[in-house]
Amino acid sequence: MRFAKWAMVLGSLIWITVAEADQSRHFEFLYIDANEGSASGGHAAIKFDQQVFHFQHIEPGLLRLYRNDAAAFEFAYGFQENRNIYGHRIEVSEDFFQTLRDTFSRRLFIQNQQLSLLQALYDDQALVAGLQRLGSAPPLPIKGLGYFLKQYRATEAFTVEAGKPSNSSQALQQLHEAIVNEYGEDFLAAKRQQAWQTLQALKPELAVNPSANEPKDMRFTATNSSFAERYRNQLLNLAALDVLHARLSPLSESLLEIPEAACKLNSAQRAKLQDFRQRLFADLMTLMRSQRSDWGYPLLVGMARLHALDHAVASGYLSVLDRSRPESDDPQAAIIDEDNLPAALQYSQELFAAASKQLDSPIALDELAYSELELSATALMQLHKPRHEQQSLQLLPLTSTPSRPAAAELLGLPLPTSELADFQNSVTQQIETYQSQLQSLYGYNLLSRNCATEIFRLINQTVADISATAGESTIQASQRLLGGYVDEGGLNMIPFIAYDQIGSTYRLSTSFQRQPYRERQRQQRYRQMPQWQVDLQESNTLSSSIYQWNGDDAAFLFFTQDQLWPRPLQGGFNLAVAGGQGLYGLFSWPWDDGDNLHKGLKGIVVSLPELLFFNIRKGSFPGLLPETGIYRREAF
Structure with a gap:
């Protein structure tokens, strides 16, 4: 991205x-x-x-x-x-x-x-394949668990050992004591045993039978939880109870703190965070009696936030959960170069300042407002990451909910091998059927x-x-x-x-x-310079002060949308440039995976219509940032 x-x-x-x-x-x-x-x-x-x-x-x-x-x-x-x-x-x-x-x-x-149902079938297929080859199967990512652990393996008894005093969370210690006082000494052990038994009793059943429930346009389909979802939920429940039992502090890299003087919390803001923390604590106590099947996820996120809130109140600086995806090779990661860093930093600071106003509002801080703080703080802190002499900075995509995952080892179920194999065949057939139905x-x-x-x-x-x-x-x-x-x-x-x-x-x-965008910028320059001078300067990519070539566009020379009659001649030059990029791509294929060849061919395709007076290419501006107040414009 x-x-x-x-x-x-x-x-x-x-x-x-x-x-x-x-x-x-x-x-x-x-x-x-x-x-x-x-x-x-x-x-x-x-x-x-x-x-x-x-x-x-x-x-x-x-x-x-x-x-x-x-x-x-x-x-x-x-x-x-x-x-x-x-x-x-x-x-x-x-x-x-x-x-x-x-x-x-x-x-x-x-x-x-309907598309979620298709994905559920794929998840079932992957899980049952893994259960048939335990030991060599890839781990299952468990959302939220990555705030506390990097890897996890469930056992029948409490798995995660208590951390050292330096790694123990006072917030989780307080929550653990409150649960014991409210629900009894054996409550957590009994709740964990119930989650273990529920996991061991799972049967591979389809959430919906696509053959009997053909997707109909404009009709909802009644479904149950998929096998993979039920398995993942129980594994997550076990992990959440193990973290609570061990009173673990969140991993240091999963928390973000903004130590800038301008972001120091005043007494009123700290009191507001403390009030939100108390309501969150009460919600977690109520959650322990929840009948929902996925209570482990909100418990993990809530415990991590409790710790972050305590740290913020104690230090006087906002501390939040990291809401970025942790994968360093994420294909959706954005790359920002040195030239765009100041503008990106200013934009993120504006977003953080807007979200931080919630701390000064007389309205009580709620889940949505606190989530906005997490998101804006994560975006801002990504721009402060050390770059080690790199000329560009990688920005990871943000998640809509706190979902930092950890790798959990697959836990075998007491099921006959034949039952797993039959279910896998059934799921494969249903995927083919459902895809065909969605295609129609x-x-x-x-x-x-x-x-x-x-x-x-x-x-x-x-x-x-x-x-x-x-x-x-x-x-x-x-x-x-x-x-x-x-x-x-x-x-x-x-x-x-x-x-x-x-x-x-x-x-x-x-x-x-x-x-x-480009035309708006040209109109602004008409008010500053003679029109002929603007038209000449902005007619091509070499002298343009508005457009800078970027890796998303195929190479070209002239902007042909500005005038009709010179278009075939300009298109001829663009076609030659595209051909040159494609020719270069033939030689650069071994080290650029065919990127230049692909762009050269794309440039040829969008240049050919210009020979017939038709324009497609206009140049793009992927590094453009929204200006302050863009959402208030009446243009849309």
Whole structure:
């Protein structure tokens, strides 16, 4: 994940401040024009208030619905990817607006459930394969346990030995004593024995039988917990009780402290953290009587937070759990170079300052506000990591919940080998069946099922449901509700044609265009320099003061979107540059894994249309950071 998207994800998680939703009832159809990279042929989306729904192609060949904050969506496409965003605002009734938005929301929830079911089948397959080859099977990652341990092996009795006095947590000692006083001396041992027996009694059963419960569009499916989930929960429960029994302090590398003078806690802030700590302590006491099957995870996180809160109150500096993924080779890690470090640091400081205001608010600190503190502090501390003379800094993705994992050794179950083998065969068959069913339901096809056609399909489906109760045809109902009818077939599968079709068919209140980042910067320079000078300087990548080539773009020379008639000539130069990068890629393949060859071929593909007066490539800005107040702009 590039740093700009890392920053936008963080901003979406902890600092979303958008304009008030318009009280008029309308939704917007958005067309995002072409550029090199994803959705190079253009993209379509639909916006309700400050939520944008859009479909994207995912593996294995499915069309998946996503929902994003509107400001984050515009920043990603209009700023980072430097694309024009065109929109039609369609006026509708209040009832139809709510019904249509519910249709998209329902599709999102159901599809997420169906894909989670598919993942559960994969998890079952991996677990049962591991149980058949204990000793050589890879360990099972247990979320939350990594705050206390790096590796874990469960046994029938308490596993983790008590730590040394220097490694003992006063917070966990206090919690342990409170549990014993409240529930009795034998409570924890009995609770652990129950978790052990539950684990040993597990039977490999499917959460759902896809053959008997074929996924239906817009229908929820009743499911049970998967075999892998039940196994993982009980292993996690055992681990949490072992940590509590040993009164372990969290690992030093799993906690973050911000020792800067500007971040020193005052007495009121420390009192607020202490109040939150007391409520958390009471919640953990109640949790010990919980009937939920996964109580071990909140117990682990709660114990780690208790320790961090005590440390913060005692030291006077905020101490939080590390919310980054610990894998040093994470493929989603962002790399920020020396030039972008000051801007990144300033942005993270602004996010941390915004989240820290919760400590000065008269409102009691709650779970969400404290989580925002953890996230912003983690982002800030990543930028303070020592770099050992490296010219770039690796930023790991942040997690939506505290989930630092530890490796747990698989624990064998008293099951016949034949039963495990039969279950593995059954799961493999069900995966094939369920994938086929999802493919028929959501299969991506560039010409018949893509980001544009699926929006019309859901709109027309909603209209058809309404028309069935009103005793009119779908076309008649669409004319009444939307001003006209647009079919999902034919050329409407092309996003810009779909946009034009809506403009001439639906009942519009207005249409608009949001200029991309580079064009906005050019307009600003027109106010500072003669237009001819700006056009000349910004016409190419060598002299441009706005664009700097980045590793996400194929090499090119001229920006061909600015003028129409010179485009074929400029495209010829771009084609030559792309060919040169591809030729170089043939020789550099052994040490760059074909990266330059791939980019050269991609550059050729996006340069060829320029010879015919058509522009795709516009350059991108992956290192761009949101400006202060970007979420307050009225542009979206």
